[in-house]
Amino acid sequence: VKAGKLRLVGVTTPRRMPQFPDVPTVSESGLPGFEFNSWFAMMAPAGTPQPILEYLSAEGAKALAHPEGREKLNAQGLTPRGTTPDDLGKAMRVQLTRYGDLIRQNGITAEYRMSSRTW
Template sequence: PDGYTIGGFNDSVMTMVPNLQSNIRWDILRDFEPVSLVATVEWGLIASNNSSYKTAADLIAAAKAAPGKIDYGSGGPGSPQHLAMAMFASAAGISLTHVPYKGATQAATDVAAGQIPVGFQGLGTVAALVRGGQLRLIGVTTEKRLSQFPDVPTVSESGLPGFFFNSWFAIMAPAGTPKDIVARLNAEAVNAVADPEVRRKLEDLGFVVRGSSAPELGALTREQLAKYARVIKEMGIANE
């Protein structure tokens, strides 16, 4: 490895897929060298306009009153939307019915159409629908409220204290790439995301620009890989 082969990966590939598929031929910790975190995608709990849910607490109360009777959509079995809602339901002590779609956009569109009442989605997928009044954003899964949606409470403050979920994108190099080359790649990546034009383009796409050191990305990968291993096992989630 000489630094001329690098890859951009999302956390689904890096930390969810290895816990859902036993036949993959690579190991994210063994076969790759972390370079830098690039950006995160913040997430939100969405509800159709014809539902009665205005906060996470409303959904939790309704689900406790009617266990298993409320459907939620996801991008498919084992998708980030599936994991987010499974984690939410487990933490809240409620039972919801999973309706898998063939992609996140289709799931979001059906919430907007009133075909399904709720779901979790990356804000980049649903921001335009929210701003256009086509669906309701009833909570964000960040630690603090977002400047883009200052009137929308966090899920943590509006029904489920401590709940947090996001996704992220990172740059990786092949294992064995010399450390001085990794350091150079990291410096270039951090400089790139600090560029105002690059930041603007990423933010326009719904990303929150980050940047990190290589060790920070490595630690984040190990932490999330272990967390999703535990969540997927405890909740019996399968990539059907």
């Protein structure tokens, strides 16, 4: 994008991205309410003791606060936010509910096609 070989016409986040402040959101561009976020998260197995979860969360927050790490993530078009395990769980439930509703309302189904190739 910065080299001029690719032109961004919109971002799918709810707000403009700091890396591309002049690029409008898809919502601003004519699809009000449109939002599609991808995210990365550190997970632990169910039943992990709370003190371990708190330690991992604190260490993750420290890593995301490190200027060099933030700079590298920003250079890849990522916006590191960091959150608590509870907030992540809430956000995941909201997102999964929204996508599930969208899939049901539009009758979207999975397709499976067998390849003619033999392995």
